[in-house]
Amino acid sequence: MLTLRQLRYFVATAELGQISQAAVELSISQSAVTTAIRDLERGIEVELFRRSPSGMELTPSGREFLFHAYDILQKVEEASTLRLPSAAIEGHLSVAATYTVIGYFLPNHLHRLRRSYPGLDIRLHETDRQSIEAGLTDGRFDIAVLLTSNVNDLRIAAERVVASPRRLWLTSRHPLLKRDSLGLQDLLHEPYIMLTVDEAEESSVRYWRAAQMEPNVALRTSSVEAVRSLVASGQGVAILSDMVYRPWSLEGQRLETVVLNDQVPTMDVGLAWSRESGLTRTAEAFRDYFRQAYQSPRVRSLTAAGRDSALPLT
Incomplete structure (x- = not known):
């Protein structure tokens, strides 16, 4: 029977290309990863990897299956952190974000925010960090999502959401x-x-x-x-x-x-707003969403989450 554990072990191995690295990432034994992948391949009757001395290479079928695995795990994560729509939060929210944040971080969160707060009209603006800082201080933007490690204007309050190695x-x-x-x-x-x-x-x-x-x-x-x-x-x-x-x-x-031996700082993504103006009610709801999403002990990465669960998928 197909399990979430098998999918997570498969995704980790596909991303890292090595069973040994996947085992380290997941904090489990290599044999557990090997067994999970073998059982997964037997269960769906498809060869997902080609084994070689250099590692694990996805087959064409494996590449296609990886996208399905991502989709399943994302839906499971969304279901586990589901918030009921709140009719109490209504109004406009002007959100500024930088290129990297919009391209690689925000889209899925915006979808979930709009579902959680159907009365919230989020207006998104892509621009650089300097323009964001200016826009926050002069009131053009209510809140921003950006690389907080780059913020240097003392008039701006910043709160880290996630640190990406x-x-x-x-x-x-x-x-x-x-x-x-x-x-x-x-x-x-x-x-x-x-x-x-x-x-x-x-x-x-x-x-x-x-x-x-x-x-x-x-x-x-x-x-x-x-x-x-x-x-x-x-x-x-x-x-x-x-x-x-x-x-x-x-x-x-x-x-x-x-992973390099030298000290290389993480890329810190988070929220920023004007210290003087503070947060509007809609901006507070926006901030609270990210606090719940990343500070709740239930929320973890797709590959690392649920190491000790094996929920059947029907």
Whole structure:
């Protein structure tokens, strides 16, 4: 019988490409992951992975099944944190957000917010951090979702919602993957693909300089997909957050991630508002939604959540 545990173990293995890494991520034994995947393949009578010395590679059927697994786990997570619609919250809410937040964080939350608060008219604005800070202080925006680690205006209150680890991105064929450990020092002669959007370059420069090193920048780009494609095809390496990570490029080539030995700060995403103006009632409802979503002990990542559950799916 198909279980949520099997789906979570399958997703973790598909994303990380290694049973050993999936086991570490899930805090379980490798044998438990292997058994779950074997039982899943037998249950649906489909080969999901090709096993090789370099790891676990999804078959075409496995890639298709992964999207179904994501969809199922997302719906289960939504059901477990379901909030009944509140007719008490009505009115307009002007929300500003940066490019990365809109592209990789907000869409699903906006859907759930509009379902929870049908009387709330959310008006979304995409802009950069400096414009957001100005808009919050002059009243154009009620609240913002952005990278809180970049906020530097003392008139702005900021509250972190989630901290996304930054890891090294490599092509699945990169020789550095054979090493037991890696640090910034090991990347000095590698062509580095530098993402520039949402002040990503400024954030990178800070931790490279803290280590008294400088990356060998081969290209600067504002496109996350360009970084993904270039890294996957072996044309460079990058250090980016798990929030924007996907295991394949648009061309279908695989990327791997590695945790570096050096101190690399997380990418912190959260809320911001004007200290002087405070929060309107609608902005408070917006903030409370994220507090419940990320501070509730029931809410965890799709791959790590429910390690000890095996609910049957009918």
